[in-house]
Amino acid sequence: MNDITQLQSQLDQLTSELRLAQTRIQNLERRSKWKSSGFVGLAFVLACGVCTWSVNAFSSSKTSMVASLDTPPTKIKAPFEVDDDQGRVIMRVRDGDARIDRGIYFYNEGGRAVVDVTSIQEGGGGGKIRVTAAGPEKTAELDQATGITITGVRESEGITINRGAKKSLVLGAELGAKGEEPGGSIKIYDGSEKLGATLSAKTKGAVLKLFGGTDKPVASLQTETTGASLTIFGTGSKPAATLTNDTAGGSLKIYGSTDRPVATMQSDGDGGNLWISDKAGQQVAGVIASDNGGVVKVMKSGDQKTYTAINAVDAGLGMAIRKAGVRLVFVGASGENGEKGSVFVYGGGENPIAGLTSYGGGKGLVAIFNQALSPIAMLAESDKHPGGGNITASDPSGNGIFSAGYTGEAGDACVTRKNGLWCMGTNLPLQMK
Known part of the structure; x- marks a missing residue:
C-alpha cells in the first residue's frame, strides 16, 4: 500500500474513533457537569493525534520518493x-x-x-x-x-527534404529504360512543390532537366558515351532547339511546329555547314565549307538533285544549275588558272553544247559544240583586224569550212568546197583563191 492509500485509511479510522468518542461524551454529559471542558480536552487530544500522524505520514512519503530516485533502473539482459x-x-x-x-x-x-x-x-x-x-x-x-x-528503384525509397510540409528535394533512384539498370536521381522542387529540376543517371551517361512550372521540361542536358546534347523545348514538349556533339563535331538544330528541324548548323572534316529545311523537313538551302572555300546551294524540296549551286572553291569559281541531276548551265571562271569568265549551256550531258567566254587579252568568243566537244561554229573578234568580227563554221572533225569577217576595209567570206576554197569580196562574185 502506498503512502496516499495508507493516509486515507488512517483518516477513515480516526473519523470512526472520533464519532465513537463523541457518543461517549454525550453519555457522560448526562451524568456530570464537566461537559464543555471534557469535550474540548478530548477534541484537543484527538486533534494533536491527527496532526502528529499527518506529519509522520508526509515525512514518510518524502523519504520514499527520495529513495526511489536512488533506486537502480530495472535491467533486462539481452537477448x-x-x-x-x-x-x-x-x-x-x-x-x-x-x-x-x-x-x-x-x-x-x-x-x-x-x-x-x-x-x-x-x-x-x-x-x-x-x-x-x-x-x-x-x-x-x-x-x-x-x-x-x-x-532501391523508386524515389520514395530515397531521402526527401521538406521545407515545412512541402517537398524541397528528393534524393533517390530512377527506373532504367528497358534492358538498362536503374540509376540515381535528384529532384528539386520550388516553393509551390512543383518540379524545378531533375538530375538522373542512366547507362553510360546522365540527364539534367529544367522545368518551367509544369511537369514538362523546358530544357534538357544529356550526356552520352561519345558526346552530349542540350535541348530547349517549345510547346507540347516538342524540341525548339538542340545542340549536340559527337566524334564528328557539333550540331545545332532549330525546330518549327513539327519535330523536324527547319535549320541545322553542323561541323565536319572540312568545316561548318548550315542547312535550311521546309516545314516537311526537306533541305532546300545550304551553306557549306568545302575544298578551301564555300558553297551556297539552293534545292527543290523533295528533289535534292534539282538545285542551283554557287561555288568558290579550289576546283572552280562559279554557279551551276542542275535539274534532276542533269547539268543545264554553268556560269563562272574558266581557263587554266581561272582567268576567263565563261557561260556554258548543256543539252542533257556533261559536255556543253554552247559557250560564251573570253580569250586573248579580253576578246569575246561564242561557240557551238557538237557531242564530241568539237567547236562547229564560232563568233569572235577578229585576230587580224581588232574591233571587227569573224564567223567561222567547221565540219564534225573541227576543220573550218566557212569563215566571214571584217578585212580592215570591208567584209569578206570564204567557203571550202570539194574543189577548193572559194571566197567572195567587194563587187566580186564568189571566186576561188
Missing part, C-alpha cells in the same frame, strides 16, 4: 524479444555474434526485419541504422563508417 498478442515478434534485442550485429531489430507482421539499429565493428566501430522496403536489394542505410547508402 530478448517483444511479441504481439498472437505471438508474432515485434522487436528483438541481440547481443551480437559472428552472424549478426549487436543491436535492436524491428519486424513486420510477416516476420521480416524492416528496421535495425546496430553497432558495428568494421571501419573502427560505430553505429548503423537500416530501413528495408522489400528485401536487401531495396534499403536505406545510415552507416558511421560508409555514410548514407540508398538502394
Whole structure:
C-alpha cells in the first residue's frame, strides 16, 4: 500500500474513533457537569493525534520518493524479444555474434526485419541504422563508417527534404529504360512543390532537366558515351532547339511546329555547314565549307538533285544549275588558272553544247559544240583586224569550212568546197583563191 492509500485509511479510522468518542461524551454529559471542558480536552487530544500522524505520514512519503530516485533502473539482459498478442515478434534485442550485429531489430507482421539499429565493428566501430522496403536489394542505410547508402528503384525509397510540409528535394533512384539498370536521381522542387529540376543517371551517361512550372521540361542536358546534347523545348514538349556533339563535331538544330528541324548548323572534316529545311523537313538551302572555300546551294524540296549551286572553291569559281541531276548551265571562271569568265549551256550531258567566254587579252568568243566537244561554229573578234568580227563554221572533225569577217576595209567570206576554197569580196562574185 502506498503512502496516499495508507493516509486515507488512517483518516477513515480516526473519523470512526472520533464519532465513537463523541457518543461517549454525550453519555457522560448526562451524568456530570464537566461537559464543555471534557469535550474540548478530548477534541484537543484527538486533534494533536491527527496532526502528529499527518506529519509522520508526509515525512514518510518524502523519504520514499527520495529513495526511489536512488533506486537502480530495472535491467533486462539481452537477448530478448517483444511479441504481439498472437505471438508474432515485434522487436528483438541481440547481443551480437559472428552472424549478426549487436543491436535492436524491428519486424513486420510477416516476420521480416524492416528496421535495425546496430553497432558495428568494421571501419573502427560505430553505429548503423537500416530501413528495408522489400528485401536487401531495396534499403536505406545510415552507416558511421560508409555514410548514407540508398538502394532501391523508386524515389520514395530515397531521402526527401521538406521545407515545412512541402517537398524541397528528393534524393533517390530512377527506373532504367528497358534492358538498362536503374540509376540515381535528384529532384528539386520550388516553393509551390512543383518540379524545378531533375538530375538522373542512366547507362553510360546522365540527364539534367529544367522545368518551367509544369511537369514538362523546358530544357534538357544529356550526356552520352561519345558526346552530349542540350535541348530547349517549345510547346507540347516538342524540341525548339538542340545542340549536340559527337566524334564528328557539333550540331545545332532549330525546330518549327513539327519535330523536324527547319535549320541545322553542323561541323565536319572540312568545316561548318548550315542547312535550311521546309516545314516537311526537306533541305532546300545550304551553306557549306568545302575544298578551301564555300558553297551556297539552293534545292527543290523533295528533289535534292534539282538545285542551283554557287561555288568558290579550289576546283572552280562559279554557279551551276542542275535539274534532276542533269547539268543545264554553268556560269563562272574558266581557263587554266581561272582567268576567263565563261557561260556554258548543256543539252542533257556533261559536255556543253554552247559557250560564251573570253580569250586573248579580253576578246569575246561564242561557240557551238557538237557531242564530241568539237567547236562547229564560232563568233569572235577578229585576230587580224581588232574591233571587227569573224564567223567561222567547221565540219564534225573541227576543220573550218566557212569563215566571214571584217578585212580592215570591208567584209569578206570564204567557203571550202570539194574543189577548193572559194571566197567572195567587194563587187566580186564568189571566186576561188
